[in-house]
Amino acid sequence: MSGVALALEVVVVFFLALFLLHRYGDFRKQHRMVLFATLLAWFLCFLIVFILPLDVSTTIYNQCEIDNQVHLVASNTFIRDNSSNASVFPTQRVSKSCHKPWSYIPDGILPVFWRVVYWTSQFLTWLLIPFMQSYARSGGFSISGKIKTALIENAIYYGTYLLIFCSLLIYVAVTPKWHLSWSDLRTIGITAANTWGLFLLVLLLGYGLVEIPRSYWRASCHGQLLAKTYFKAAKLMTEKADAEENLEDVMEDVRTVNETIKYNHPLRKCIDTILRKCPVEYQEKLGRNMDDYEDFDDKGNPYPSKKSLVKLHKQVIYAVQRHNRTQVQWQILLDEAFHLEDVAKNETSSTHQFVHSFPSAEPPGWISKYLYTPTVEWYWECVFRRWCYRVLAVLLCMFSAAVVWSECTFFSTQPVLSLFAVFIQLAERDYNYVYIEMACFVTIFFLCYCVYSTVFRIRVFNYYYLAPHHQTDAYSLQFSGMLFCRLTPPLCLNFLGVIHMDSTISHQQRKQTAYNSIMGSMQVLSFIANGFYIYYPMLIVLLCIATYFSLGTRCLNLLGFQQFMGENDLTSDLVDEGRELIRRERRKRQRTEDGENRRRDWRERYSEQRERYAGRSRSVYSELKDTDGSSTDPGRAQSRRDRNDKVELLQDVEPLDFTGEEPLETDNRRYAGGHYLSTSASRSRIFDDV
16 A cells, blocks of 8 residues: 555545636636636645645554564664673563554655645745736736736735845844854745744634634524525625626727727737627627717817827726626525525425425426435425524534644643644554544644635635636636745645644654655744744634624724624615515516416417327318218219318317416407407417516
C-alpha cells in the first residue's frame, strides 16, 4: 500500500473539484483560463485537507521508529557500562512494537508534494487570481487592453505588499543582530501570509462556530424558518428590482451609442462586442433599430470615445451578471418557499402522503418510484426531519464547544488540556491509524465548513455568490478559489497546533510533520510564534459570545441594513410583504400550470378524435369494398351509400368543446350533423392562455 493511498486520494479529490466546478460553473460559456484557475485552486486546497491526516499518521509511525532507536542506543549503553560487574544482571529495555499504517507514505515524497501544493496555491491566490479577476471584469476590447486595465487596477494591491516587503528588508538591513539568509526570508514571507490568513480565520471561525449549529436548530422550527424565508423574499425582490432597473438604464445607454455609431465607423467593432454581452431580448431590439445603410459624418454629432466605450462595456458586464444572479436567487428562493408551504399544509394530512403544489414535469426516477414514495416523503418532511436537525444541531454545538476549548488551551502541554490532542494521543498509544486519520479529517472538515460557509452567510459577502445550476459568474468562482488558498494553509497549521503536532507552539521535542517542514522555523519572528499564534485564537470566545447575542446583526440593523430580528416591527413588515410576494408568485405559477394542463388535454382529445375518425373512415371504406354490386344501377347506389355514410359520420362526431362547457348560443354557430359548432367562442377559449 506504499503510496497507493496518496495516489488514490489525489484522483478522488480531482474528480470532486471537477464535479463542484461543473455544478457551479459553466463549461460552455466561461473562459477556459477562469475555469482552469478555479479548478486548480479548489483542487490544491482540497488536497491539503485530505492529505494532511495521512501526513499525521505517517509522522506518528516515524516518531515510533525514532523512539525505538533511542531505546536501543540507551539499552546498549547500559549493557556496556555494566558488563564488568558480574553481580549485576542488566535489564534491557523492550522497544515498542511499531505498526506501519495502511496509508504509509515513504520518506521524501510528502516534502516535495507539500512544496508543490503550497507554493502553487500561494502563486494563485496572491498573483494570478487577483490579476484574472480584474481581467475577467475589464471592459477592454482586446487582450492587451484587458491586461493594461488589470495591471492598473492591481497596482495599489501589489504596491501595498511590495511596500511592506521593502520595509521589512530595510528593517533587517539596519538591524545588526539579524543576519537573515534566503531560507529565513522565505520563512518571513510564509509567516506574513499565515498571519494575515489567521487574522481573518479567527473572525470567520468565531461566527461559524455559533451560527451553524443555531441555523440547524432554527431549521427544525418550521414556522420561524418560513418567516425568515418570507423576509429574504422581500429583501431579494428589492435587490432584483434594482438590478432590473440598473440593466434597463445601461441598455438605454447602449441603445443610444448603437444608434450613434453606424456600421462603417472605426469603433463599430467595439459596439458589436458590447451587444454580444447584452441579453438576447435586448440584442433583438437593438438590432431592429439599427440602420446599417446610413453613413456616419465626422462633422455631425460628437461620437463617444473609446475610453467611454470601455467604461460602458464594464457596466454592461456587471449589470448583466447582477441581473442573472438575482434571477437565479429568486427562483431558488421561490422553490424553497413553495416547499416550506407544502410542508406546512401536509403536516395536518390524514392520509400521510406528501402532496406537492407543483409536481415535477420530469418523470419520476426509480428512487422516487420505489424508495422515496409519497408516504416516505411525508414521514421525512413532517416528522423525522425536524428531529434529525435538532440532534445534528446538538452534536454540532458540542463539537463547537470542543473547538473553542481547544483553541484556548492548546498551548498547555503539561497537562494536556486540548481535547483533540487528548484524543489523538490516546489513539497513538494503540496505533489506531484509521481512527487518527478519521478524527483529523472530520475536525479539519468541520473547521473548513465553519469558515467557508461564513463567507457566504454574511451579507457584505453576498456579492460573491456561488449559485448552483451553472449560474456562478467568473468573478465569484475566482474569489472563492482565492479565498480558499489564503485560508486553508493557516487553518491546517492551526489544527496541527491544536493536536500538539507543531513543536513551534507546543515546544515538544518530536518529529515534525512534512507539512511543518515547508513552513520553516517560526522562531525567526518570535513575537509572532510565541505571541500572536498562541493568544490571538483566544478571541474566538469573545466572537462566539457576540454572535450568540447577535451583536453584529443588531448593529447592522441600527445602521439601516435590514436583518431578521424576530420580534421587530420592521421585520414583521418585511415578513408580511414577502408572504404577499410568495402568494402572488404562487398564483402566477398556478395559472401557468393550468394553462399547460388545458393545452395538454386539448392535444390529447384532438388526437383521440382524429384516431376515432380515421378508424371509422377505414371501416366505411372496407364495407364499401366488400359490398356486392347486385343493384341495377351500381353508380347511383354507390353514390347513395356514400352520401348516407357521410351523414352518419357527421352525426356521430362529438362537438369540439375544449373548455368543458356547453357551446355558447351565438349567431356565429354553424350546423353540422345535428350539432352546433361555435367557431368564434371555441377559438377564443382555445387561445386564452397563449
